[in-house]
Amino acid sequence: MVAFRNSDNSGRTTGLLLRCVLYSLLALGLMIVDKRYDHLGKIRRLLSIVAYPVQVAVESPFEGWNWFRESITTRDALRADKARLEAELRVAQFRLQRYEALEAETQRLRALRDSTAGVSNRFIIGDIMDVDLDAFRARVLVDKGARDGVFVGQAVLDSGGVFGQVARVEQLTSEVILISDAAHAIPVQINRNGLRTIAVGTGDSSRLKLPYLPTSADVIAGDLLVTSGLGGGFPAGYPVGTIAEVKRDPSQSLADVDVRPAAQLDRSRELMFVWLKPGAALPAASTSAAPAAPVPSGVARPAVISPASAPASAPAGAPAGAPDAAAKRAKAPSGPPPRAPEGANDE
Amino acid sequence: MALSALVALALTVVPVPLALDVLRPDFLVLVVFYWSIESPRAGGLGLAFLAGLALDVINGVVLGQHALALTLMAAWATHLRLRLRVFSVLSQSLTIFALLTGYQFILFWVDGATGNPVTSFSRWLAPVIGALLWPLLAGTMARLHER
Numbered sequence: 001m002v003a004f005r006n007s008d009n010s011g012r013t014t015g016l017l018l019r020c021v022l023y024s025l026l027a028l029g030l031m032i033v034d035k036r037y038d039h040l041g042k043i044r045r046l047l048s049i050v051a052y053p054v055q056v057a058v059e060s061p062f063e064g065w066n067w068f069r070e071s072i073t074t075r076d077a078l079r080a081d082k083a084r085l086e087a088e089l090r091v092a093q094f095r096l097q098r099y100e101a102l103e104a105e106t107q108r109l110r111a112l113r114d115s116t117a118g119v120s121n122r123f124i125i126g127d128i129m130d131v132d133l134d135a136f137r138a139r140v141l142v143d144k145g146a147r148d149g150v151f152v153g154q155a156v157l158d159s160g161g162v163f164g165q166v167a168r169v170e171q172l173t174s175e176v177i178l179i180s181d182a183a184h185a186i187p188v189q190i191n192r193n194g195l196r197t198i199a200v201g202t203g204d205s206s207r208l209k210l211p212y213l214p215t216s217a218d219v220i221a222g223d224l225l226v227t228s229g230l231g232g233g234f235p236a237g238y239p240v241g242t243i244a245e246v247k248r249d250p251s252q253s254l255a256d257v258d259v260r261p262a263a264q265l266d267r268s269r270e271l272m273f274v275w276l277k278p279g280a281a282l283p284a285a286s287t288s289a290a291p292a293a294p295v296p297s298g299v300a301r302p303a304v305i306s307p308a309s310a311p312a313s314a315p316a317g318a319p320a321g322a323p324d325a326a327a328k329r330a331k332a333p334s335g336p337p338p339r340a341p342e343g344a345n346d347e
Numbered sequence: 348m349a350l351s352a353l354v355a356l357a358l359t360v361v362p363v364p365l366a367l368d369v370l371r372p373d374f375l376v377l378v379v380f381y382w383s384i385e386s387p388r389a390g391g392l393g394l395a396f397l398a399g400l401a402l403d404v405i406n407g408v409v410l411g412q413h414a415l416a417l418t419l420m421a422a423w424a425t426h427l428r429l430r431l432r433v434f435s436v437l438s439q440s441l442t443i444f445a446l447l448t449g450y451q452f453i454l455f456w457v458d459g460a461t462g463n464p465v466t467s468f469s470r471w472l473a474p475v476i477g478a479l480l481w482p483l484l485a486g487t488m489a490r491l492h493e494r
Contacts, residue, residue, distance in 0.1 A: 016392075020422035023396045027418060030411030035461055047404045054353065055405075058361050139407065168407050175407050 045146075048170040055141070055173070059129050122275040123157075124148055128268065129173065138164075138181035138205060142271055145172045150273055153233055157272045161239035161262030162186065162227055166273070178265050179240065180205045188240050189228040193218055196228050199240055205265040208241055210257040215248045217255060225259060235274055348389050351378050351488060352398055360405060369469040372477040374484075375402060376450055379417055380443060381488050383424040384431050395421035409461050416453035420446045436482050443481045447474035 034044075126144035144150050146169045154166040156176050164184065167177040179186050182203040188210075189196040195218060199208045213219060223243040229236025239262040247256040355374040379398050382390045399414030406413070424431070424446055431439055451474055 016387075016422060016425055019392045020418060023392050023418040023422075024415055027396065027399070027411040027415035030414065031409050031457065031461070034410040044404060044410060047400065051356075051401060051404050054356050055360055058357050062362070 045170055048173070052170075052172055055129060123272045124150075126150075126174075126271050126273060128271065137183075138178035138201065138203065138265070139167065140164075140176050140178065142174050142176055142273075143172070144273060145170045145174045147171055148273075149275075150174045155234045155274045157238060157274060158263045158268040158270065160264050160268075161241070162234060163263040163265065163268065163271055165233060176271065178205065179263070180208060180261060180265050186234060186240060187228045187230045188225045190219060190243075191224040191226050195219065196230065199225060199259055206260065207244070208259040208261055210243075210259060211254065213255045213257055214253060215250065215255045219243060219246055219255070219257060221246055225262075348382055348394070351382075351491075352390075352394065356398075356401055356405075359402070369472060370476055371473070372480050373447065373450070373473055376417060376420075376447065377443070377477055377481060377484050378488070379421050380424045380446060381485055383421040384428040385489070385492065387425045387428065392418055392421055392425075409457065412454060412457045412461075415457065416450045419453060420450045423449070439485070440478045440481050444474050444478035447477045450474075 124144060126142040126148075129141045129143050142156075150166055150169050152166055152169055156163045156165055162179055164176045164178040164181070166174050168175040177184055178201065179199065180201040180203065182201050184201040185198050187196065188199045195213075197210050197212050197217075200211055202209055210219075221243050225240040225242065227234040227236055227238045227240055241259040241261040243257060244260040245258040247258075249256070352375065355378040358374040359371075375398050379390070379395045382394060395417045396414050399412075399417035400410070402413035402417070403410050427442065431442060434442065448471070451470060455470065
């Protein structure tokens with residue numbers, strides 16, 4: 001920088017330089033403190049409360065428009081809607097009958113196998129706010145925060161399947177990182193044969209990939225991927241996606257597998273924050289209340305729902321020792337992938 | 348001044364379709380540049396620093412990233428202001444382009460240093476759009492400012 005100096009201006013230039021250095025050092029210091037230590041959570045939370053009105057102000061015209069559109073829908077449209085919803089409910093209830101029987105059976109089998117699959121027994125529903133975050137990262141802002149008990153790392157589902165996890169919690173809002181974010185990985189298994197691996201985001205909301213499967217792995221297009229529950233972050237057994245394409249190049253040791261996410265990552269409005277009890281016992285055969293199932297989004301707006309059957313009545317089978325066993329199982333195969341140390345790569 | 352910064356902040360988070368999102372110019376950055384050039388005593392580097400902090404919080408990145416980039420570039424803009432004011436519209440836009448590119452570069456560098464690099468090429472679109480928008484924005488703000 002060639003300084004633009006003349007006699008009356010040089011004082012101001014040095015002043016500018018001084019202030020520039022000062023503020024830059026302050027910013028650098030902030031970055032280091034924020035990155036290295038965890039003391040800035042409070043400051044950040046405070047600042048975000050200041051930013052919250054702006055976000056709400058931006059969102060309000062859209063809310064207003066939605067409200068306006070809803071309030072001018074005709075009676076006929078509402079009746080058609082009601083008929084459709086009733087039909088859907090009938091189908092859902094029909095399915096649920098089978099589901100309860102199946103769940104009871106699963107739990108019996110799990111108890112036999114001494115399994116540790118976590119059970120989510122409480123969830124709240126949050127709305128995605130109409131606010132755009134960084135365009136280069138797959139994150140959304142949701143209107144539930146520390147006040148509602150949301151915590152960092154919490155699993156978030158939508159009606160289709162796993163949506164993401166909580167990356168940051170503010171007082172009133174939280175930021176959810178989508179499973180499609182390029183920095184996100186989730187332990188999964190193939191539903192058909194139980195093959196465990198890691199699904200990694202690509203940055204494209206319609207695609208995940210499985211980078212750690214060998215070419216010889218038993219995986220075919222159309223396979224359903226579910227969460228494996230290893231690592232303890234996500235509840236086990238929720239759909240993550242279906243295999244869209246498997247490319248096997250004989251000269252490579254790893255296959256190139258594309259996954260289509262089950263959750264509607266770019267369309268969902270309502271998300272479920274799940275409280276997972278790792279290692280908690282499965283509620284005994286009483287499956288009367290089954291809120292652990294993915295509920296169609298838009299059920300029960302007032303949010304907190306706890307099941308009738310608290311996990312108080314624990315079967316003897318799956319107590320606290322079990323997570324260790326799961327961890328050992330997970331660590332047993334050699335060479336776990338570098339990005340997700342808790343997950344296991346192969347069978 | 349505070350009002351223009353708030354409006355720019357709102358424009359930064361207002362939802363647009365995903366395809367347009369990468370084309371969104373850095374409104375707040377442009378507004379800070381405008382004040383740095385027009386009347387550096389009004390907001391000065393303090394404004395740049397605070398605006399940067401707001402962007403950090405909203406984007407959820409490491410605290411200080413945008414603040415650092417914006418402070419440095421606003422200082423540069425302030426340094427250049429006397430020349431900028433007599434520049435033609437084209438050269439003003441080119442200078443703003445350089446400033447915005449520097450801003451993105453610092454962001455890019457900090458992203459890399461903190462271990463979550465954004466390698467997408469589209470991030471370098473923002474300076475182009477911002478530079479194209481500059482004459483319009485500066486003109487509008489100057490008119491509002493005079494009133």
